[in-house]
Amino acid sequence: MSTDRAEPSIPCPEAGSCQAEPPARGPDARQDPATARFEDIFCLDDIQRIQDAFAEAADVASLITDPAGRPLTRPSNFTRLCADIIRKTEVGRANCLRSDVCLATGRRDGPTIRHCLSAGLLDGGMAIYVGQRHIASWLVGQVLDESADTQTIENYARVIGADEADFRDALSHVPRMSLARFEKICQALHHFANHLSVLAVANFEQSRLIGELRQAHNRIQDRDRNFAEIIEFLPDPTLVVDGEGRVTFWNKALEKLTGVTAADMLGKGDYAYGAAFYGRPTPLLLDYARGALAHPDPRYQVADIGPREIIAEVTLTALPGGPRHVWAKAVALCDATGAVTGAIEAIRDVTERQQAEIALRRQQSQLEAEVENRTSELRSQALELAEANIRLSELDRLKSAFLSTVSHELRTPLTSILGFAKLIGREFKEHFQPLSGNNEALSARGRRIAQNLAVVYGEAERLTRLINDVLDINRIESGNMQWRDRCINPVAVLGQAAQAINGLVAQRPEISFRFTSDADIPLLLMDPDQLAQVATNLLQNAVKFTAAGEVVMEIRREETGILIVVRDQGLGIPEDQLESIFDRFHQVGRGDTVSNPTNKGTGLGLAICRQIVRHYDGRIWAESQLGAGSAFYVRLPGAAICLGEALPA
Numbered sequence: 001m002s003t004d005r006a007e008p009s010i011p012c013p014e015a016g017s018c019q020a021e022p023p024a025r026g027p028d029a030r031q032d033p034a035t036a037r038f039e040d041i042f043c044l045d046d047i048q049r050i051q052d053a054f055a056e057a058a059d060v061a062s063l064i065t066d067p068a069g070r071p072l073t074r075p076s077n078f079t080r081l082c083a084d085i086i087r088k089t090e091v092g093r094a095n096c097l098r099s100d101v102c103l104a105t106g107r108r109d110g111p112t113i114r115h116c117l118s119a120g121l122l123d124g125g126m127a128i129y130v131g132q133r134h135i136a137s138w139l140v141g142q143v144l145d146e147s148a149d150t151q152t153i154e155n156y157a158r159v160i161g162a163d164e165a166d167f168r169d170a171l172s173h174v175p176r177m178s179l180a181r182f183e184k185i186c187q188a189l190h191h192f193a194n195h196l197s198v199l200a201v202a203n204f205e206q207s208r209l210i211g212e213l214r215q216a217h218n219r220i221q222d223r224d225r226n227f228a229e230i231i232e233f234l235p236d237p238t239l240v241v242d243g244e245g246r247v248t249f250w251n252k253a254l255e256k257l258t259g260v261t262a263a264d265m266l267g268k269g270d271y272a273y274g275a276a277f278y279g280r281p282t283p284l285l286l287d288y289a290r291g292a293l294a295h296p297d298p299r300y301q302v303a304d305i306g307p308r309e310i311i312a313e314v315t316l317t318a319l320p321g322g323p324r325h326v327w328a329k330a331v332a333l334c335d336a337t338g339a340v341t342g343a344i345e346a347i348r349d350v351t352e353r354q355q356a357e358i359a360l361r362r363q364q365s366q367l368e369a370e371v372e373n374r375t376s377e378l379r380s381q382a383l384e385l386a387e388a389n390i391r392l393s394e395l396d397r398l399k400s401a402f403l404s405t406v407s408h409e410l411r412t413p414l415t416s417i418l419g420f421a422k423l424i425g426r427e428f429k430e431h432f433q434p435l436s437g438n439n440e441a442l443s444a445r446g447r448r449i450a451q452n453l454a455v456v457y458g459e460a461e462r463l464t465r466l467i468n469d470v471l472d473i474n475r476i477e478s479g480n481m482q483w484r485d486r487c488i489n490p491v492a493v494l495g496q497a498a499q500a501i502n503g504l505v506a507q508r509p510e511i512s513f514r515f516t517s518d519a520d521i522p523l524l525l526m527d528p529d530q531l532a533q534v535a536t537n538l539l540q541n542a543v544k545f546t547a548a549g550e551v552v553m554e555i556r557r558e559e560t561g562i563l564i565v566v567r568d569q570g571l572g573i574p575e576d577q578l579e580s581i582f583d584r585f586h587q588v589g590r591g592d593t594v595s596n597p598t599n600k601g602t603g604l605g606l607a608i609c610r611q612i613v614r615h616y617d618g619r620i621w622a623e624s625q626l627g628a629g630s631a632f633y634v635r636l637p638g639a640a641i642c643l644g645e646a647l648p649a
Helices: 044-058 080-088 090-103 150-160 164-172 179-233 252-258 272-278 285-289 351-436 440-478 490-506 528-544 605-615
Strands: 061-065 112-115 122-130 133-145 238-242 247-250 301-305 309-316 324-334 340-349 486-488 511-517 524-526 549-558 561-567 619-625 629-637
Touching (some): 044 133, 080 150, 080 164, 090 112, 090 122, 090 133, 090 150, 112 179, 122 179, 133 179, 150 164, 179 247, 252 340, 486 490, 490 511, 490 528, 490 549, 528 605, 528 629, 605 629
Antiparallel strands (some): 061 133, 301 309, 486 524, 549 561
């Protein structure tokens, strides 16, 4: 029987000092039975005493090791022959280690008994289990069989190279007994080892239960401590009573509200706590919640009630600061079985809220009266507006009729004026101017007459445009405009407008014109004449107010439609007029108009453009910088209904 660890490289220790003093340990509840060791389950000091007593009583050597052969206890009753002689030799130590391996087999049906593979002494091994896991082996032996031939054993000294005399003397002190007696000793120890195995499981389970109970107790203490801290530091006044109605918690907020300390109130029962609120012992809401009352006190304005909880409002009359109106909620406290063990009640001062509600109701009544008065006034105003609207509609109808009549009455003489002015100018130029001959004064007078005729013709044309623009904007605003919408190719329509403006540009060699377009311009669903009018108005303005430079019209494709840009190189428009230029009859007083003071417009062109663009859910705006020109932008949405059609010419 060996006291060595399993590694053969570790030399055999001296008898009685095979390892350091093992720690005395007991069961650890944190251990898992699948990984627990012998020393985790048993107190090694107690096991050591049992092992020492057994070895002395049975006159055998004894040691307990783990399954790997590591000693768990100190050697008991070891012989000098094994410890000091045989295991001091290389061959003897190797044979002892082989013998120990055979003993620690972990058998469960009985002890392992065999002659030592070294000197032939009797050894035995008994396994100790936890469940199905081998955790230790109790080894006994170093006993000489009575029937053994001592001469053969003495000859082993020469085999291992030991001193024969010393070997013989040590052998004489080895205990002798019969094989039958040794078997009985091993069998008795086997039963004890089985008992230890049962104790191991029971001991571990007991340790686990004790640990769980300790943890549960600690959790309960922590919970109670946390509960007390929560109650103590709640901002709302809070009290708790047990099942007998005795106060167990009375927090600081409640002390502040009532002026009564927790020390004076804890443990009080028989509704004594009611005196802090009403001046005499009185049941509270929590007494209903814990089942001590069939119905809450009538003084409470109950908002919500159930079998074990209640919410109500009440005025507390005996508080140090005077009566206060409070909101209170009480809930029963129950154990795991559902039995009521007490109740908790929280109180919140809502005096300010109640006063605010009273003031609010008063203001609400005043507001309702005021709203009623205002409503009556609004009804009267609505009737007046309806009548005014009728009158405005009639006026609008009359205005349209007037404009139509006036335009008709004006167009007739204007047509004659235009015709006669043109005819007289041509006749005067062809027949009268040549009569002046070389008379310079007469020629100058003739040129002056021709210029006056041109002014008459120009002003008549402008008046005609003004009449047409007024009629157009009136038709748009009154909803009488005839919109001839269809799927159109904006590039083609705007191209025609660009061709028309080329004639005007041809008369101004100091101005150039450029028209560009992106590829894949989408179709638009709109009246082509209206689109052409927008483009023409913008281009005419650009040419009119550009003294010299370039006028550009671009068509850009956008994700949801197109963007038309008309850019010039005039003097620009003041920033404060960029919005008002789209108003009716607006004339820019600075900027572009300064360069051409003789160019006169109707002041309606941009207003008409905006009305047309808005009709098609588009947007028109201008950007300008004085001295750098102006740019007008028109954004129009594409028409999904036109996607499947071919581009019209």
